[in-house]
Amino acid sequence: MAGYILKNSIRMFLLIIAVSIAAFLLMTYSPIDPLQTNVGQTALGIMSQEQIEKLETYWGSTLPPLTRYIQWAKDFFSGDMGISLLYRQPVSDIISQRLSNSIWILSAAWILSGVFGIILGMLAGIKEGTLLDHIIKSTAILFSSTPIFWFALLMLMLFSVWLKWFPIGLSVPIGVTAENVTITDRIYHGILPSFVLSIAAMPNIILHTREKMITVLESDYVLFAKAMGKSNQQIFIQHGMRNVLLPAITLQCASISEIFGGSILAEQVFSYPGLGQMAVTAGLGGDMPLLMAIVVITACFVCAGNLLADVLHHIIDPRMRFGKGNKI
Amino acid sequence: MKKRMLYIVLFLILIMIIGYFCNEGAVDTDFAHKNIGPSFYYPFGTDWMGRNLFFRTLRGLSISLFIGIIASSISAFIALFIGMTAVFGGKKADAIVTWMIDFMMGLPHLLLLIVLSMAVGRELKGVILSIALTHWTSFARLIRSELFQLKEKNYIKIAEKLGKGKVYIFQKHMLVHLLPQFIVGWVLLFPHAILHESSMTFLGFGLSSEQPAIGILLSESMQYLVTGRWWPAVFPGLFLVIIVLLLYCLGKDLQKYISQK
Amino acid sequence: MILDMKQITISVNNTILVEDFFLQIASGELVALVGASGSGKSILAHSIMGIAPKNVVCQGEIRYQGEPLTKEKKRDVLGKEIVLVPQNISYLDPLMKVGRQVAKGKKDKISMEKVTKLFQKYNMHSSVMQRYPHMLSGGMARRVFIASALMEQPRLVIADEPTPGLHKEMAQMVVSHFREMAQMGAGVLMITHDLELAMDCADKIIVLYGGKIMEQTNAKSFQSENTLYHPYTKALWKAMPQNGFHTTSVTHPSKTGCPFLKGCTKSKKECMKNIIPYFQKENSIIRCIDAGGKEICF
Numbered sequence: 001m002a003g004y005i006l007k008n009s010i011r012m013f014l015l016i017i018a019v020s021i022a023a024f025l026l027m028t029y030s031p032i033d034p035l036q037t038n039v040g041q042t043a044l045g046i047m048s049q050e051q052i053e054k055l056e057t058y059w060g061s062t063l064p065p066l067t068r069y070i071q072w073a074k075d076f077f078s079g080d081m082g083i084s085l086l087y088r089q090p091v092s093d094i095i096s097q098r099l100s101n102s103i104w105i106l107s108a109a110w111i112l113s114g115v116f117g118i119i120l121g122m123l124a125g126i127k128e129g130t131l132l133d134h135i136i137k138s139t140a141i142l143f144s145s146t147p148i149f150w151f152a153l154l155m156l157m158l159f160s161v162w163l164k165w166f167p168i169g170l171s172v173p174i175g176v177t178a179e180n181v182t183i184t185d186r187i188y189h190g191i192l193p194s195f196v197l198s199i200a201a202m203p204n205i206i207l208h209t210r211e212k213m214i215t216v217l218e219s220d221y222v223l224f225a226k227a228m229g230k231s232n233q234q235i236f237i238q239h240g241m242r243n244v245l246l247p248a249i250t251l252q253c254a255s256i257s258e259i260f261g262g263s264i265l266a267e268q269v270f271s272y273p274g275l276g277q278m279a280v281t282a283g284l285g286g287d288m289p290l291l292m293a294i295v296v297i298t299a300c301f302v303c304a305g306n307l308l309a310d311v312l313h314h315i316i317d318p319r320m321r322f323g324k325g326n327k328i
Numbered sequence: 329m330k331k332r333m334l335y336i337v338l339f340l341i342l343i344m345i346i347g348y349f350c351n352e353g354a355v356d357t358d359f360a361h362k363n364i365g366p367s368f369y370y371p372f373g374t375d376w377m378g379r380n381l382f383f384r385t386l387r388g389l390s391i392s393l394f395i396g397i398i399a400s401s402i403s404a405f406i407a408l409f410i411g412m413t414a415v416f417g418g419k420k421a422d423a424i425v426t427w428m429i430d431f432m433m434g435l436p437h438l439l440l441l442i443v444l445s446m447a448v449g450r451e452l453k454g455v456i457l458s459i460a461l462t463h464w465t466s467f468a469r470l471i472r473s474e475l476f477q478l479k480e481k482n483y484i485k486i487a488e489k490l491g492k493g494k495v496y497i498f499q500k501h502m503l504v505h506l507l508p509q510f511i512v513g514w515v516l517l518f519p520h521a522i523l524h525e526s527s528m529t530f531l532g533f534g535l536s537s538e539q540p541a542i543g544i545l546l547s548e549s550m551q552y553l554v555t556g557r558w559w560p561a562v563f564p565g566l567f568l569v570i571i572v573l574l575l576y577c578l579g580k581d582l583q584k585y586i587s588q589k
Numbered sequence: 590m591i592l593d594m595k596q597i598t599i600s601v602n603n604t605i606l607v608e609d610f611f612l613q614i615a616s617g618e619l620v621a622l623v624g625a626s627g628s629g630k631s632i633l634a635h636s637i638m639g640i641a642p643k644n645v646v647c648q649g650e651i652r653y654q655g656e657p658l659t660k661e662k663k664r665d666v667l668g669k670e671i672v673l674v675p676q677n678i679s680y681l682d683p684l685m686k687v688g689r690q691v692a693k694g695k696k697d698k699i700s701m702e703k704v705t706k707l708f709q710k711y712n713m714h715s716s717v718m719q720r721y722p723h724m725l726s727g728g729m730a731r732r733v734f735i736a737s738a739l740m741e742q743p744r745l746v747i748a749d750e751p752t753p754g755l756h757k758e759m760a761q762m763v764v765s766h767f768r769e770m771a772q773m774g775a776g777v778l779m780i781t782h783d784l785e786l787a788m789d790c791a792d793k794i795i796v797l798y799g800g801k802i803m804e805q806t807n808a809k810s811f812q813s814e815n816t817l818y819h820p821y822t823k824a825l826w827k828a829m830p831q832n833g834f835h836t837t838s839v840t841h842p843s844k845t846g847c848p849f850l851k852g853c854t855k856s857k858k859e860c861m862k863n864i865i866p867y868f869q870k871e872n873s874i875i876r877c878i879d880a881g882g883k884e885i886c887f
Contacts (some may be wrong), residue, residue: 019434026447139552145572147523149530150546150565157553157561193838215544218642224680226640228737229668238694242684261436265527269550295443299434306433317682319720 012303019299061130068289082289102274109197114252117205125213144203152196191277216243347390353383373559385564388542400517402460411471432465445533455534508586516579519572597649607800611716614776621787624797630780647751665797672738674748681722688718691737707736728759746777764790799842806873821849
């Protein structure tokens with residue numbers, strides 16, 4: 001077991017390194033020169049000579065790209081993520097602040113979409129072919145075909161412009177410094193983004209859980225349970241739920257990537273100052289140091305989710321826990 | 329069902345053609361008629377420069393469909409190539425392909441698109457390339473497992489024993505089963521490609537603001553939300569959803585149709 | 590009579606699978622239902638218990654101990670008086686320990702003790718209770734199923750293909766357990782495609798072909814060709830290794846008229862009619878106009 005986790009952790013670590021190399025190379029070959037963009041030049045003014053030199057070695061010099069990557073990686077993983085060209089602040093400061101803004105709308109969306117997605121999917125699967133099933137299924141398909149940002153726009157229009165229940169943008173009221181933001185403010189501003197994100201992440205889990213529930217209910221072991229005289233309720237609790245929850249939880253762990261992706265759009269629409277909005281700003285402004293940091297942090301979360309999915313599956317499923325070897 | 333598929337295809341082609349001819353109507357400004365709500369002459373209303381949003385939406389949809397076709401086609405062939413490499417290229421090739429798929433999935437799709445667009449640039453070419461280069465993963469995985477299953481089938485093993493060449497077996501026995509699957513997968517890539525194109529454009533990594541793409545229309549509409557002008561946001565988005573849903577239905581119908589055969 | 594079925598017709602999506610079927614099982618009797626795989630035997634078994642999928646329609650009369658087997662009645666007797674012995678491991682929940690499944694999901698002491706006893710009876714170590722289904726061998730799984738059937742006092746045991754994949758000795762042992770259940774007073778219906786096995790253990794054998802009963806006869810009748818009356822049963826007899834392996838060329842039953850229409854040497858015009866009555870001759874019931882005997886009606 002420990003060996004399995006270790007093996008997979010190493011694999012994930014290598015994957016993160018590979019992602020960072022690829023992202024670095026892509027940015028190196030970008031026609032946008034971070035040192036030449038306007039914002040970059042104003043930023044250069046406040047940087048120390050040493051910082052500018054570093055920036056030049058990473059992004060501007062004629063050294064082979066891989067050598068430059070190694071220099072960047074050395075600094076990055078020792079904690080020096082560089083200075084953001086747009087914000088003229090250390091990247092690590094910006095990331096930690098933005099991540100703390102984002103993390104709770106991400107986790108709220110992750111938990112909400114997981115809980116309600118699994119419940120609705122199970123319900124639709126149990127009631128297969130009924131009106132309820134049709135409603136759940138078609139709504140899920142409708143939402144999976146809806147661009148998140150458009151849905152976010154509609155919600156913004158409905159709740160913020162017409163009903164005026166929620167603010168139109170920014171996670172902090174204007175005129176209040178970041179330190180003075182109360183927890184209620186933060187929750188208040190985060191409700192709509194996390195709602196939109198969880199709705200956007202739900203169709204996938206609903207449709208998968210529904211399919212799985214149907215297969216389980218048509219399985220031989222449920223048939224045998226019926227032959228044993230078990231009631232539908234007993235069958236659901238003893239067999240249905242367990243067999244559906246296992247793949248659903250695994251899927252939900254692997255869906256972290258989707259939620260991070262969706263947060264880019266949702267945060268942009270609600271002008272919520274999180275990691276996702278930062279990615280857009282950094283990308284548009286050619287702020288390489290910042291974008292690289294976002295890429296690596298996001299890759300870490302995604303890989304951790306996948307790792308968790310693998311490990312959980314390994315722990316819960318007896319077919320994985322006890323191999324097929326010892327038959328009698 | 330066959331009829332429904334035909335109607336969907338005809339409708340989409342119609343949108344593309346009409347959209348193509350809407351270009352002039354889509355960029356014409358008329359400051360005498362700006363910010364008009366939906367009416368008989370302007371079914372979807374006009375924007376702040378008096379441009380007809382009905383034409384702009386149609387034009388945007390046709391751009392989306394155009395990008396979708398090209399990007400998903402390239403992506404589908406990349407997936408086919410990579411899936412086949414995994415199956416016929418030996419164990420090492422398979423390991424590399426599996427790793428590559430994991431690697432591509434190590435980042436959220438949209439972030440990957442943002443990073444990629446930095447290298448390949450924006451505008452039409454950049455959008456098509458970024459989408460084409462990122463959408464093959466799950467489809468390649470599907471083709472790979474499909475081909476592996478086919479390879480294990482008895483009749484193929486017998487054909488191998490009979491000394492038939494790899495190419496012969498592939499053409500004669502495997503292609504027949506793979507082709508329908510390939511077409512379905514291809515069609516189902518479509519809605520994804522279109523959704524991601526509009527997302528990228530909306531964020532500013534896609535088409536430029538002179539183009540009346542759906543993403544541009546929607547991102548412009550954001551500035552007028554506060555004033556209560558809802559039509560620039562509602563109509564283009566609604567029609568994008570309809571197009572995506574139709575493509576999804578087409579793919580699912582095709583899948584059902586093929587499995588029945 | 591423990592089970593009395595008459596004029597049973599089973600259809601799936603308007604395709605008829607089993608037509609005009611009858612079956613009587615008395616206490617202490619072991620009846621074997623023999624037929625090629627895919628002839629609708631399993632669906633028949635599931636239909637008796639009312640657990641077949643929704644698209645399966647079963648018409649006709651089913652009486653259990655003299656009373657109609659209604660939905661309410663089934664709720665009372667299923668798993669207690671009427672038990673199923675399924676085919677293979679896929680009938681066990683892969684995520685639940687075997688012991689708990691035999692105990693029907695219960696965890697109380699009395700149930701667990703009973704399971705332990707039954708496992709001992711069938712020669713299984715108590716550690717098997719803690720195993721998951723995928724860790725069982727085929728023979729072990731069969732014994733687990735038999736143990737689960739005996740958790741209560743069954744009156745009717747329905748065994749659906751209990752032997753495939755087992756070597757001969759193991760198969761015979763499994764079958765001997767069914768014999769034991771019959772001796773305890775239960776009626777046993779064993780569904781199988783293995784005619785030899787049926788001959789060894791059953792009292793009565795029903796031969797099914799193309800969804801129709803061809804012949805019902807005592808197991809002893811299979812000792813000689815002369816005591817079999819239906820051309821199809823005779824053909825089956827001839828195909829057995831000890832009787833010379835004569836196989837008939839026809840494999841697919843014909844859809845209209847007598848299913849054996851194409852394979853039979855004596856077939857005539859009347860055999861193409863859709864309704865062929867049953868005839869009684871000595872202890873056998875035969876569905877062949879050529880067999881002689883008295884026409885009977887259910």
